[in-house]
Amino acid sequence: MSPHLLLTFASTAKIALPKIDYSSILPELVMLGAAIISMIVSSLTRKRDLTWPYTAIGVVASLVAGEWSLHLFEVVRSQGPKATIAGAISSDGFSTFLMVVISVSVLLSLLIAQGVVFRDAAKGPEYSALILISASGAMFMAAANDLIVVFLGLEILSIALYVLVGFRRSASESQEAAMKYFVLGGFSSAIFLYGIALTYGATGTSNISKIAQYLANNTLTSNGVLLAGMVLMLVGLGFKVAAVPFHFWTPDVYQGAPTSVTGYMAGVAKAGGFAALLRIFYVSFNTLSLDWRPVVITLAVLSTVVGAVLALSQRDVKRMLAYSSINHAGFILIGLATATAAGVSDSLYYLFAYSIMIIGTFGVISMVSAARGNFEGPILVSDLRGLAKRNPALGLALAIFMVAQAGAPFTTGFLAKFSVIAAAVQSREYLLAIAAMMTAVVAVYFYLRLAFAIYTDREEAESTTTPASGGGVMTEVETAKKTYTPPLVTLVGVGLAMAFTIVFGIYSSPLVTFAHQAVLMH
Template sequence: MSGLLVAQSGQPQGLPPLELPNVEYSAMAPHLILIGGALVLLVWVAMMRRRAPWVWAAFTVVVGLASLVASWLMWLEVDRNGPRSAVADSILVDGYSIFFMVLVSAIVVLAALMGEAYLRREDVRGPEFYVLMLLSASGAMFMASANDLVITFLGLEILSIALYVLAGLDNRRMESREAAIKYFVLGAFSSAVFLYGVALVYGATGSTNLGEITGYLQSTVTPSNGVLLAGVALLLVGFGFKVAAVPFHAWTPDVYQGAPSPVTGFMAAGAKAAGFAGLLRVFFSTFDTLKLDWQPIVWVLAVATLLVGSVLAIVQEDIKRVLAYSSISHAGFVLIGLQAANDKGLAGSLYYLLTYTFMVLGSFTVVTLVGRKGDARHDLNAYRGLSARRPALALAFTVLLLAQAGIPFTTGFLAKFYVISAAVEGRSYSLALIGMLSSVVAAFFYLRITVLMYMSTDEEQAEESRHETLAIPRSMAVVLAVSVAITVAFGLLPAPVIDFARDATTLL
């Protein structure tokens, strides 16, 4: 403290004056809206005696929408003036980061709607779900807009720590607690690996700032730099954990299964998007010069992720585990885009993440609904004859599942088409083919669920389940309608979203 004072008073003590960075709050408006929203919610709940859960949900939705609007305004501004960096060059305001801000805001809105009905049904009191989700989402935004590996790490931690707690939210259920501990242990481990990677990269290049690292790599010829490559590899491992790429996927099925269903939905959409936001930014822009080194590694990761994800999903008997493995195989598709390492690859990956988000949120909405009170009925047999009981629900789920399988005239097909075409353009024919064949395998388990819903003839079971009512709360219906509408509408008229993803990459 005294040193600081001395430095400010300008007396010669050998210390340079400390320059505090100029903080442009406007560059982080959506982040701050989310954090602010979380804090307001906390204070509000502490002050008010009356507890009205739906008001918290509504508030969260409003916060999410506000951040969506703020992101959109930033998009327009960047579109006019071009990208810029802020807060001592540690935050980037460009198309790429805003793309993820828009995406994360949308996830917040939908997840809040999803959570509201769930919390009411399960009688979980308190606003923790909303607060933690908002904080976690702000972490995701930081990961997307970071221009410094330290900021990426901070974002990763903000995102993850909130998620650890969210996974254990329903602490009356053993599985939920187990999921939280598992996620925490492995997540903390991967964070450490990531941090080690940051340290090695810093050691090799002398900076953690992505721009400066890029500059260093472009200006310096490094015939073989073991430290740098080790650092890059560790970063890849750290991100690999977050996006559930094989072989760093082991936590995914257990955590997806154990965590409360809406949290799983948020995790599958938000955490995956955030992990890829960091991964793609770092590898596409900063380590682009090293791509001959990391492309083969990513090739192996992508192949393993695609095959393990789709093959293991087949043998699962629990819908949440099926979707967990399916999310792994989707991560493999995004990795195809990364491996291509060209413009189409980046745009394709973004497009994939955007469209996958809605498919997976919608799917987990259905899972939450069918899970019923206790969030326990996730056996695939719970879906037997669903079309007879709730035709609309079954149809919506079918659309979402088939879109994930890549059926034409849905966004799911175009997403696959986009990354595969990037791979073909990058001459990775074998990877493209493996991707397509794994999607054939994947189609099998998506179809298996539709078979249960539409073609099961088990009259007894149907009779038994007819007595149970399966009410669809309005908020859930909204989530489903939005997801299905986006999946189908942009599958038929894909231009707006494709342009959005492409513009996001050109504004990098």
């Protein structure tokens, strides 16, 4: 092929550039822009170690993005949903709702990280830049109306997360976690991509709403390729949201990643994964729900059961929360499994409530490990003993997050569980509802075990098990324990998460309505 030929080809075929509606992707652009600005600023300043300017940039960006998403939500409400940028991006209630969720998650994560992570390994702009980039990826996944854009968003999200997981360069477990996450993540991305290809082959388009249209208008006599594509996409996204049986990476990665990254990952990566999952299956494959519903129900049951049962026997807090996040993923899947608008809106509500709770939870845990003197390393359930006595505020916060995750009344966790169970019952999946509730009972047990440890005296427990140790190192840690005052920004972040969990748990109507409207407008 000569260069000449290529030139003629380029000149004859005119590519019509679509009109780009910047307003509808402004939140993503703000996040990306803030990340780039952070990098530029850091290269212009001499003090490489500063962190607060970048956190500040990130906080402002997430506030702007969140505010704009709310504005977009209002626009959608008044003018109706629309697909823009050649139909690749959809600006509807669903996407704007998730953008709000992601913006709030980023805001809280950055506030929390400023006080804890940066004292450990991270200096400079990279941490907040990566958080912002991954957030924009998750937002693209939420807004994508084309499978290719979903994939792009997924990769933007994932690649930034691979780096974040391995952020503690000196710690081997962090490296190991990053490696595991990367290898398995790459593998699942490939599977997802293969699914896209097969779906494209079967339907002739990669546009999510056009696939739906195609399937509504045509009956496929042999739909093996389409079904294979659907299953492969389910597997790929199932990995991202940590649904059983694609969950094996979760405990190791959650445990090895820096604690505040774990919280962020549990919240935002789930939001992104579920955004794609909900949109692809609820919109594109709506007509095929008879085919995929049994599979999703199976995944939901397996995730709730396996997550709850395996969490029971964990002694490491982060591993326990990893399994509990699998249990939560199962609950969110229940909403999808109903394949109804109500179910999807319940999943969205659950995602919002869960993201905030889990970020707050890991925020407290990162402070607990900071208070211990060494920042990372395993945090056992027994390490939390006496937390309420050593630091009443942290103890109370963690206890509240635990009961909220368990689904206690007057927290957002209650209505989250309640509404997905309601959706399951409404679509007459009684066994699914009962199975999920049973796992909620099991989950209550391990959440309360943690909450109980917080309020048990360390002295009381230790006097019977270990004799008092008098080593020099030990006393140093002891003094670190006593003198530790939690950093204010982190406390603000955790406090906001806690306020969200309780205020919207009691005054729940606005948030429920928000999620409800989000689904009606797509």
